[in-house]
Amino acid sequence: MAVTLEKIPGQEERVILSMGPQHPSTHGVLRLVLELDGETVIRSLFDIGYLHTGFEKSFEALTYSQGITLTDRMDYLAPLSNNLGFCLAIEKLLDLEAPPRAQWTRVLLTELTRIQSHLVWLGSHALELGAMSVFLYCFREREDILRIFELVSGQRMMTSYFRVGGLALEPPLGWLRRVEKFVQMFPARLQEYEDLLTKNPIWLKRTVGIGTISAEDAVALSLSGPSLRASGVNWDIRKAEPYSSYEKFQFNVPTRPEGDVYARYLVRMDEMRESLKIVRQAMEGMPEGPIKANAPHVVLPDRESMKTSIEALIYHFKLVTEGFHPPVGEVYQTIESPRGEIGFYIVSDGSPKPYRCHVRAPSFGNLTTLLKIIEGRLLADVVACIASLDTVLGEIDR
Amino acid sequence: MATLSDFPLLLLATLAKVVVVLVVLLTTIAYTVWLERKVVAHIQSRWGPYLVGPHGLLQPVADGLKFLFKEDIIPDQVDRLIFCLAPLLAFTLAFLSISVIPFGESVTLAGHTIPLQITDLNVGLLFILAVTSLGVYGVALAGWSSNSKFPLFGGLRSSAQLISYELTLGLAVVGVVMIAGSLSLREIVEQQHGLWNIFKQPLGFLLYFTAAIAETNRTPFDLPEAESELVGGYHTEYSSFKFAMFFMAEYANMVTVSCLATSLFFGGWLGPVFGPPIVRSLLPVVWFALKVLTFLFVYIWIRGTLPRFRYDQLMNFGWRFTLPLALLNVLGTSLIVAWRSA
Numbered sequence: 001m002a003v004t005l006e007k008i009p010g011q012e013e014r015v016i017l018s019m020g021p022q023h024p025s026t027h028g029v030l031r032l033v034l035e036l037d038g039e040t041v042i043r044s045l046f047d048i049g050y051l052h053t054g055f056e057k058s059f060e061a062l063t064y065s066q067g068i069t070l071t072d073r074m075d076y077l078a079p080l081s082n083n084l085g086f087c088l089a090i091e092k093l094l095d096l097e098a099p100p101r102a103q104w105t106r107v108l109l110t111e112l113t114r115i116q117s118h119l120v121w122l123g124s125h126a127l128e129l130g131a132m133s134v135f136l137y138c139f140r141e142r143e144d145i146l147r148i149f150e151l152v153s154g155q156r157m158m159t160s161y162f163r164v165g166g167l168a169l170e171p172p173l174g175w176l177r178r179v180e181k182f183v184q185m186f187p188a189r190l191q192e193y194e195d196l197l198t199k200n201p202i203w204l205k206r207t208v209g210i211g212t213i214s215a216e217d218a219v220a221l222s223l224s225g226p227s228l229r230a231s232g233v234n235w236d237i238r239k240a241e242p243y244s245s246y247e248k249f250q251f252n253v254p255t256r257p258e259g260d261v262y263a264r265y266l267v268r269m270d271e272m273r274e275s276l277k278i279v280r281q282a283m284e285g286m287p288e289g290p291i292k293a294n295a296p297h298v299v300l301p302d303r304e305s306m307k308t309s310i311e312a313l314i315y316h317f318k319l320v321t322e323g324f325h326p327p328v329g330e331v332y333q334t335i336e337s338p339r340g341e342i343g344f345y346i347v348s349d350g351s352p353k354p355y356r357c358h359v360r361a362p363s364f365g366n367l368t369t370l371l372k373i374i375e376g377r378l379l380a381d382v383v384a385c386i387a388s389l390d391t392v393l394g395e396i397d398r
Numbered sequence: 399m400a401t402l403s404d405f406p407l408l409l410l411a412t413l414a415k416v417v418v419v420l421v422v423l424l425t426t427i428a429y430t431v432w433l434e435r436k437v438v439a440h441i442q443s444r445w446g447p448y449l450v451g452p453h454g455l456l457q458p459v460a461d462g463l464k465f466l467f468k469e470d471i472i473p474d475q476v477d478r479l480i481f482c483l484a485p486l487l488a489f490t491l492a493f494l495s496i497s498v499i500p501f502g503e504s505v506t507l508a509g510h511t512i513p514l515q516i517t518d519l520n521v522g523l524l525f526i527l528a529v530t531s532l533g534v535y536g537v538a539l540a541g542w543s544s545n546s547k548f549p550l551f552g553g554l555r556s557s558a559q560l561i562s563y564e565l566t567l568g569l570a571v572v573g574v575v576m577i578a579g580s581l582s583l584r585e586i587v588e589q590q591h592g593l594w595n596i597f598k599q600p601l602g603f604l605l606y607f608t609a610a611i612a613e614t615n616r617t618p619f620d621l622p623e624a625e626s627e628l629v630g631g632y633h634t635e636y637s638s639f640k641f642a643m644f645f646m647a648e649y650a651n652m653v654t655v656s657c658l659a660t661s662l663f664f665g666g667w668l669g670p671v672f673g674p675p676i677v678r679s680l681l682p683v684v685w686f687a688l689k690v691l692t693f694l695f696v697y698i699w700i701r702g703t704l705p706r707f708r709y710d711q712l713m714n715f716g717w718r719f720t721l722p723l724a725l726l727n728v729l730g731t732s733l734i735v736a737w738r739s740a
Contacts, residue, residue, distance in 0.1 A: 017547050039551065039709060130617055130706025136442035202618055202705045379551070380708040 003047035005033050014042060017379075021050045025128045025383045028393035030367075032382070039379045044371050052397040059357035063323030064090050064164060067354065072158040074359065075395040077120050080106075080113040080149070081337040083162040088243055089333035089344040090164045093326045096295055100287040102166040103245045108179065108282035109152070109161065110244075110335075111275040115186070116145040117338035117390075118226075118268050118275075122193060125265070125387040129206050134196055141189050144182050151175050164324075165299040166292035176283055183280055190272060198269070207262035211373040211385040214259060221372065222365035225340025227389055230267040231259035237336040244335075248285075249278050261388040268390075298324045323352030339363050339390055359398055363391040411512050416497075419516055423496055427649040428458035434698045441702035462642070470638035473546070480543035485636065485643035488536025492650035495529040498522035499657045500584045502667045502682035506675075514667075514683060515584060522583040523575065526658060527568055530613060534560040536647065537615075541632040552631030555709055556615065562716040563612040563619075569724035570605035573598075573731040574662050583658075587666030594665040601727045603663045605720055610655040612716070615648065617701040619712060656693035657686075664689050 005016055020031035029050035035043040055074055059067045071082035084106055091097065098106070123138030146156040152171045153161035161168050197203045213223065218231040228235060236253040238246040254270035256263035292299045300319055301312035328350045334343035340362030349355040366389045374382045432447065432454065439446025447454025472478060499522075502514035519525050534557055541553015574595050578586040586595075596603050612619040633644045660666055669685030671678050707715065 015547060126705065130620070131704065132438070132617075133442045133702050136444060140443055196703070197705070200705065202707055205711050206705060206708055378708060378710060 003031070003033060003045055005035050005043055005045055019382070021047075025124075025386065027124065027386060027391055030386070030391070030393055030396075034379070034382070036379070041374050041377055041379070041382060044374055044382075046367065046371065048367070048393070048396050050397065051393045053394075055398040056357055056359060059354050061353065063352045064326070064354065065319075065323060067357065068163065069158070069160045072160050073394065074361070074398060075337065075339065075342070075363070075392045076157060077392055078113050078117045078338045079157060079159050080109050080161060081117075081335065082342065083160060084110050084244065085333060085335040085337065085342050085344050087162045087164050088335060089331055089346050090326065092333050093329060093331040093346060093348055094164070094295075094298060094324075096165055096293055096298060098166045098244075098293055099290050100245070101289045102291045102293075104282050104286050105167060105171065105291070106162060106244050107246065107249065108279055108286075109149070111278045111282070112145050112148060112179070112182075114275045114338045115272050115279075116142045118272050119145075121268060121338075121387075121390040122265075125384075125390075126193075126197060128383050128387045129203065131196065131200075131203070134193055137189070137193060141186065144185075148175070148178050148182065151178060163292075163299070165295050166290070170291055176286065179279065179283055183276060183283070186276060187273070190269070194269065197265075204262065206380075206384055207265060207388075208260060210261045210377070210381050211388060212258065212260045213369055213373050217372065218259065218369065221369045223340070223369050224362050224365055225336065225338070225390075226267045226271055227264050227366055227369075228340065229253065229255045230263035232257040237334055237341055241334070243333070249281050251275075251278050261384050264388045264390075325350055325352055334360070337362055339392065339395070340366060342395075359395075361395040361398060363393070363395045367391045367396060412516065415512075415514075415516050419496060419501075420493070423493065423650065423653065424646075426653055427646050428462065430649050430652065430694055431461070431645075432458050433694065434701070437695065437698045438702045441699070465639055465642035468638040470640065471635075473544075473635050475545045476635065477543040477545060480539050481635075482640070484536050484540035484543060485640040485647075486536075487539065488533060488647040489643040489650075491529050491533045491536065492647035492654065495526045495654045496650070496657065498525050498583060499654070499661060500587060500666060501686050503679065505679045513584070518582060518584050521581045523571060523581045523586070523658075523662075526654070527564075527571075530567075530651070530654070531560070531564055533647070533651065536644075537632050540636070540644070544632070544635040546635055549632050549634045552634070556632060558709075559612060559615075559619065559712060559716075562713060563609045563720075566605055566716060566720045566724045567609035567613055569721070569728055570602050570609060571662055572728045573602040576728075576731050576735050583661050583666075587661050587668065590665040590668060594663065594668075596663040599663065599727070599731070601723065602731070603659070605724050605727065606662070607659060608720055609716075610659065611697070611700070612712070614651045614655055616652065616697055618704040618706050620706060652694060652697055653690065656690045656697070659693055660686060660689040 004018075007013065015036045017034045017036055018031065019034055021029035023031075031047040031050065033045040033047065034041050053073075055070050058070055062070065068083055068086055071086045072079035075082050119138040119142040123135040123142075126132075126134035126138075149159050149161075150156045152175055153159040153168065155161075213221075213231055215231045215233050218228050218233060223231070224235070232255055234253055234255050237243070238251075239253055251274045254267050254274065256267050296311070296315045298319075301309075301316050305312040306316050326348045328348055330345070330347045332343060332345045334341050336342075341360065342362050343360030345356075345358040345360070346354050347356040370385060370389060374385050377385070435457070436446040436454070447457040450456045450460045472481060497516040498519045500513070500515040500518070504511050504513045506512075537556040537560070538553045541549045541551070541556065544550070544553075574586060575581060577595065577598055578589050580586060580589075611617075633641055636644060666689075667682035667686040669682065671681050673681070
């Protein structure tokens with residue numbers, strides 16, 4: 001039964017507009033029900049679930065390692081961040097730590113993920129406000145990052161590159177040169193987008209003072225990530241609860257006090273610069289050493305050792321056919337994904353498959369603020385607000 | 399002076415002109431679409447159409463054929479008569495206004511001088527303004543008769559926008575009319591022999607061009623068909639050739655507006671003329687075409703660069719900014735004209 005707005009008795013009839021789920025700017029399949037007076041939104045509701053694929057239930061049918069592949073598909077714009085969150089949660093459960101080189105590589109790749117996710121956001125945001133060229137520029141640069149992902153993991157989007165205890169594969173020789181090339185090229189490109197938008201009077205008119213959300217409301221409605229920081233709340237998991245050696249990197253957390261669409265735009269633009277800084281540090285300080293933790297009961301052995309050692313072969317067989325057995329217990333791990341705070345709550349009953357896995361998806365929290373900020377706004381602002389919150393429906397409809 | 403015995407020849411000449419102009423206009427429209435796709439593609443570091451013909455030059459033909467063969471869907475809920483009438487209206491009116499635009503001076507054929515213009519109305523400019531104003535009916539009726547919400551919003555937006563910018567458009571050209579003392583486009587062009595009007599009416603030109611972009615529903619004023627807000631705007635429910643008609647009407651309007659800008663502000667067909675007689679009489683047409691092409695390019699360039707206004711901002715911009723400026727321009731020009739003639 002589709003969600004709809006009931007008519008308030010005694011009130012004159014207004015236009016009820018069903019926007020989505022096949023609307024071009026609802027970022028996938030969000031459906032909004034808007035009651036309009038002219039083009040002004042009086043009341044609104046959202047209807048989610050059109051992309052429901054039952055990820056959380058599916059986790060229960062897969063071993064922990066297999067579950068990683070599902071996390072890619074939840075937030076399909078930030079696959080590596082999701083991989084990382086899930087792996088860290090299981091590592092916490094196992095009390096296992098990935099070796100430094102794996103941690104550094106993870107940081108490098110998740111920051112690249114942040115940049116490419118923000119590029120998609122910027123592109124679609126600009127497209128929705130009518131600036132078409134920025135969209136294609138962003139996707140041009142995103143393509144470079146996706147090629148790096150492909151180089152490293154063999155996949156452009158559904159990477160599943162991080163594994164419990166380390167990385168899936170030894171990254172190819174010379175891959176850092178490709179990253180280096182990107183790091184060299186990107187600041188100029190970022191400037192190009194800013195030249196087109198940041199001081200453009202039409203862009204300012206469409207974004208400044210639109211969709212303002214106060215810091216109190218933002219916290220109360222569980223907004224997180226860049227959108228939260230654009231409301232003046234300095235909260236970043238990378239600083240607050242560092243994971244994967246983030247404490248060893250120098251970077252700033254950009255915040256803005258205004259809380260409008262423009263502030264969210266500026267924060268994300270600055271974040272891309274900061275991410276670039278982290279990528280550079282990770283690249284320069286990349287430690288030597290193994291990419292997997294020394295935990296044979298959890299981590300798949302190398303091909304070489306499988307051919308020379310019987311134990312390795314047995315572990316390989318056990319891990320592939322059955323999976324590993326974490327201790328009984330429950331664990332919660334959050335990380336800072338490009339969209340905000342993504343948390344994985346895993347309950348283990350000691351079997352190789354999770355008893356329950358719940359995901360705290362940042363997009364879901366962010367979307368809840370939408371109805372508040374579009375109230376009394378024009379239809380065109382609704383589009384700007386949806387874009388500025390940067391939601392991914394795959395993550396909302398787990 | 400034309401006598402009755404010349405009548406068949408003149409009729410023939412006029413018919414020939416109509417056919418030539420129509421064919422040229424349709425081709426121009428088709429290739430403006432190609433140009434737009436190509437230019438925007440290169441702005442956005444893409445290739446654009448490339449597969450159909452060399453550099454995608456046959457793409458417009460393919461697109462046209464595709465439109466012809468698509469299923470023509472008329473949804474159940476529409477007001478059939480008006481739904482079918484609206485694209486026709488938009489299409490016809492868009493093509494009508496081209497008839498008073500002079501493309502060149504004249505050619506002499508078999509002792510007869512034939513002006514390069516379908517008809518030289520003495521109120522040509524007024525005619526164009528009237529016809530383009532009527533064009534809003536096509537869009538408004540399309541939005542209304544579709545009986546669907548998104549087209550309705552598109553139609554409403556469009557009507558409001560066209561009416562607001564019509565005023566600015568009309569007032570922006572008043573300056574030129576006052577200087578020329580005529581509403582005939584041929585005369586306005588001929589008076590620019592010494593100096594193009596752009597130098598006498600720079601503000602008038604800027605206002606005209608702004609209003610013209612709004613009139614033709616182009617970025618940054620493309621609100622009636624803002625695809626990110628209204629899906630397809632007023633033509634959401636249209637398909638096949640009815641949609642193509644709207645599409646062609648939009649580009650025809652762009653061409654008309656560019657032709658008008660050229661004639662009013664950039665000396666129309668005027669330019670250096672040399673060579674044998676036939677070249678001398680055709681070279682002006684080339685100048686005219688080049689100027690119009692430049693305008694079309696600017697249109698496309700703007701589309702590749704700017705974001706879109708919001709509906710209310712557009713209205714504010716129209717009523718509070720461009721309209722007062724246009725009035726000021728009229729006032730200033732009239733003062734100067736009065737001072738000169740005194």
